Amino acid sequence: MSFQVFGLPVSRGVAIGRAVLVASSRVDVAHYFIEPSRIEGEIERLRAARDAVVNELEVLKRDLPADAPSELPALLDVHLMLLHDEALTGATRQWVIERHYNAEWALSAQLEVLARQFDEMEDEYLRERKADLEQVVERLLRALDRSGAPAFAPAPGVSERDFGGEDPLVLVANDIAPADMLQFKKSVFTGFITDVGGRTSHTAIVARSLDIPAVVGAREASRIIRQDDWLIIDGDAGIVIVDPSPIVLEEYRFRQRQSELERERLSRLRHKAAVTLDGEPVELLANIEMPGDASAALAAGAVGVGLFRSEFLFMNREGELPGEDEQYEAYRAAVEAMQGLPVTIRTVDIGSDKPLDRMSANELRHEHALNPALGLRAIRWSLSEPSMFRQQLRAILRASAHGKVQLLVPMLAHVSEIRLTFEAIARAQQQLSEAARPYGQVRVGAMIEVPAAALMLPTFLKHFDFVSIGTNDLIQYTLAIDRADEAVAHLYDPWHPAVLQLVAQTIRTARAAGKGVSVCGEMAGDPAFTELLLGMGLRSFSMHPSQISAIKQRVLRADARRLALHIDEVLSSEDPEAAYRQMLTAAAAREALETT
Ligand code: PEP
Ligand code: MG
Numbered sequence: 318m319s320f321q322v323f324g325l326p327v328s329r330g331v332a333i334g335r336a337v338l339v340a341s342s343r344v345d346v347a348h349y350f351i352e353p354s355r356i357e358g359e360i361e362r363l364r365a366a367r368d369a370v371v372n373e374l375e376v377l378k379r380d381l382p383a384d385a386p387s388e389l390p391a392l393l394d395v396h397l398m399l400l401h402d403e404a405l406t407g408a409t410r411q412w413v414i415e416r417h418y419n420a421e422w423a424l425s426a427q428l429e430v431l432a433r434q435f436d437e438m439e440d441e442y443l444r445e446r447k448a449d450l451e452q453v454v455e456r457l458l459r460a461l462d463r464s465g466a467p468a469f470a471p472a473p474g475v476s477e478r479d480f481g482g483e484d485p486l487v488l489v490a491n492d493i494a495p496a497d498m499l500q501f502k503k504s505v506f507t508g509f510i511t512d513v514g515g516r517t518s519h520t521a522i523v524a525r526s527l528d529i530p531a532v533v534g535a536r537e538a539s540r541i542i543r544q545d546d547w548l549i550i551d552g553d554a555g556i557v558i559v560d561p562s563p564i565v566l567e568e569y570r571f572r573q574r575q576s577e578l579e580r581e582r583l584s585r586l587r588h589k590a591a592v593t594l595d596g597e598p599v600e601l602l603a604n605i606e607m608p609g610d611a612s613a614a615l616a617a618g619a620v621g622v623g624l625f626r627s628e629f630l631f632m633n634r635e636g637e638l639p640g641e642d643e644q645y646e647a648y649r650a651a652v653e654a655m656q657g658l659p660v661t662i663r664t665v666d667i668g669s670d671k672p673l674d675r676m677s678a679n680e681l682r683h684e685h686a687l688n689p690a691l692g693l694r695a696i697r698w699s700l701s702e703p704s705m706f707r708q709q710l711r712a713i714l715r716a717s718a719h720g721k722v723q724l725l726v727p728m729l730a731h732v733s734e735i736r737l738t739f740e741a742i743a744r745a746q747q748q749l750s751e752a753a754r755p756y757g758q759v760r761v762g763a764m765i766e767v768p769a770a771a772l773m774l775p776t777f778l779k780h781f782d783f784v785s786i787g788t789n790d791l792i793q794y795t796l797a798i799d800r801a802d803e804a805v806a807h808l809y810d811p812w813h814p815a816v817l818q819l820v821a822q823t824i825r826t827a828r829a830a831g832k833g834v835s836v837c838g839e840m841a842g843d844p845a846f847t848e849l850l851l852g853m854g855l856r857s858f859s860m861h862p863s864q865i866s867a868i869k870q871r872v873l874r875a876d877a878r879r880l881a882l883h884i885d886e887v888l889s890s891e892d893p894e895a896a897y898r899q900m901l902t903a904a905a906a907r908e909a910l911e912t913t
Contacts, residue, residue, distance in 0.1 A: 319560045324535030326555035327521035331573040332508025332530040334485035336546040338429040346421045359413050363420045366460035399453045428454045430544050487548045491539045495519035496632035508550040510538050517789040517839050518801035519670050528863035534803030583866035587618040591869045593877040602859040608647045611654035613862045621659040623859025624837040628665045641708045648716035659721040662713050666727040668694030670801040695728035700737050710745035717757030724759045730769040735780050766790035771819040778830045788838030792816050812894040821853045847871040852880030
């Protein structure tokens with residue numbers, strides 16, 4: 318029976334496919350398709366893993382001390398019985414044979430199916446056997462891991478897309494950590510759905526950068542959607558339609574084609590300069606997460622990188638952070654790929670919903686009682702790890718010998734942090750000089766994402782060459798709304814007058830001081846705000862490459878001078894969104910009059 322699940326739209330477009338449910342803890346399990354010729358080999362891997370676990374458990378049972386609790390042998394028997402149960406092993410094999418899933422993926426898919434059946438059991442004793450099943454699967458996954466992935470296995474999430482015309486797939490999970498989401502970059506999934514998360518959570522941001530329809534904060538989605546259900550994701554409205562009727566399916570296939578045509582049409586603007594109707598040039602820059610994204614930025618017509626979120630190089634490294642040389646190579650790769658265009662590298666912004674270790678925001682929230690968004694994050698973390706920070710600064714300075722590099726510092730709020738940052742930069746330069754290592758000059762900018770920084774902007778402008786407004790955090794910290802928490806997502810309001818006043822004031826003050834100012838938060842890539850920001854005087858926008866053409870289209874149709882005339886009215890309104898719409902309607906009417 319068809320039904321709908323509602324969440325928050327984070328990435329445009331329509332995706333249609335079958336559900337692949339993945340438990341959060343298993344998102345990092347390798348997901349890839351195997352070639353048909355490898356099916357037998359994969360089944361053999363499964364068989365070998367099962368034999369190894371059976372053996373492990375039999376040895377455990379044999380060696381149980383005489384005084385062991387009497388339940389233990391019975392428990393081991395239950396585990397052994399599960400290992401021989403066709404519902405687990407036979408059905409797992411079927412996922413490999415029919416879907417061409419790799420062994421690990423097949424096992425987690427079957428675990429989802431069985432776990433759900435256990436959840437629905439009336440008998441409490443039987444319901445609790447789910448934990449045994451999970452333990453057995455965990456052992457099997459470990460055994461598969463020990464046996465090593467076969468040599469042909471691509472990186473997690475990467476698809477061979479070699480399984481011959483099967484159905485498209487949509488990933489459904491309780492939560493996906495940002496770094497895990499990034500692994501799905503070249504993946505098989507045509508859409509994502511998560512139970513938790515806000516519109517500007519980093520998981521949502523990465524989903525948007527993948528340019529794949531996604532819905533987050535869909536609450537119960539991973540509980541009510543079943544493995545293999547047909548799904549439609551309406552990424553514009555934040556709706557998931559489960560098991561749609563043929564008529565609805567047809568309607569959405571039509572919309573899917575329309576939105577593809579619209580994208581194609583917009584992409585023709587790629588090489589056009591972004592200039593307003595009244596002749597104001599506007600800089601459209603790209604936000605990237607990895608050096609490899611630079612090519613997409615260039616292809617989309619970006620005139621530089623306005624935000625390279627360097628922390629993605631640091632995540633999921635199992636405690637081993639990238640060294641200076643590794644970072645230098647990564648930054649240099651991005652700089653060279655941009656072919657002389659400027660690259661703004663932000664120093665690491667780890668913490669909050671971007672933990673170093675493989676942990677989703679949800680797990681983070683539950684494991685740490687304190688509020689991580691207000692904790693040791695971004696520059697605070699960097700300053701607490703001075704040698705790591707200098708290492709990153711040296712790598713960025715060295716990369717700047719290969720092109721135009723700007724250095725951007727996140728989450729500053731205190732003058733003492735500004736002073737310590739510049740001391741660290743000077744020390745890094747000195748270390749490079751002493752080691753006779755070549756390095757270039759960088760312009761240094763501050764992110765304005767804490768209200769304190771916006772309110773004391775003149776002090777920031779004395780020290781920095783430019784500022785970049787991080788609206789995602791500025792909204793979070795101005796309104797005291799955790800941007801990753803779907804429970805308060807309805808209060809996360811970019812239209813709030815206080816937010817708009819801070820943004821407008823930052824743009825105005827920076828321009829008056831003759832300093833560069835851009836916006837690199839999600840507002841910059843949202844067409845709903847383009848005229849507003851232009852009217853405030855903004856001439857530099859940084860966004861996901863996939864958004865550049867849509868924003869350019871709005872820039873080309875805007876008259877920045879006229880928009881500026883109405884900004885004070887919008888800013889002083891209790892309902893800026895309504896005032897802004899009125900301003901646009903009036904502008905359109907005036908234009909119509911003038912052309913008649
Ligand atoms: C922001 O806060 O707006 C920003 C661009 O930084 P991030 O989203 O990485 O926190
Ligand atoms: Mg930020």
